[in-house]
Amino acid sequence: MLFRRGGGDPDFPKGDQGRGSLGDYKFDLMPSSKNVTIRLAGSDPHQEVLSGIAQAAGVETAIARRTDEEERTDAPIVVRLFANGRIVGPVGRVPRGLEGPVNEALSRLDLAGRKPRIPVEVVRTKDGWRVDLRMGDTR
Template sequence: MTTSSTEPAPFGKKDVGSGKLADYRFNMLPKNTKVTLQLAGSDPFQDVISDAQGRIGSRGDLQAFVARCTADEERTDAPIAVRFFIDSRMTGVVGWVPRGLEAAVIDTLTRLETAGRTPRIPAAIVKTRHGLRVDLLLGLTR
């Protein structure tokens, strides 16, 4: 079985992402500004993440773009891909929203759009022993 860039391969043990639903209130609003979600499946996209890190430099104003799911994707429970938005351009996929945490990301996008803000989520690139990882800074969207 082959996988395309829109369909993730099985993730390694150190690349499954992280986050907790306990960090959100009943209406999926982050409890505080420190709430983050680490993307899953970033290993195959280390070049894209590294390139993005070089392009933003010390500015640190990295934004993640998450496309809305189509009806087909909703029906098949397709994973949600995440890309960076840098200098008015989108990068390739940099990771996937971890399973079970899709609602937190979708609700964040809805909340941003309802408030009249751009539907982009603040993000950070974090260097770990296992490579570069992407954290969505969902708490900053409160």
């Protein structure tokens, strides 16, 4: 089984597995509402970086397109952030199984003539700083 009952990426501890659901997307991987988010997995080692940009405005992803080799081996999508005029990170990765919606969002933004960057919210949780990709804003 790829995900446990609660979802998330089983490669990481419970509080750092990330969160999201394919059920939040229409058949063409378009977010079904403005409120759809994906919480990144693997943010625990990046707490210092995240605390430094938590108050920054206009934080966005800086995700490199997957190469053919990465696509073939189903490599994880590592996420860096664009904040305060520079790229920082990595700050986590897209949870397994949710790569499709992220790739489609980047393509949709690019085709619409917008920067291929997904808006981000850095949030404080009981487990530390986490990164939420605001997928609904890419509609």
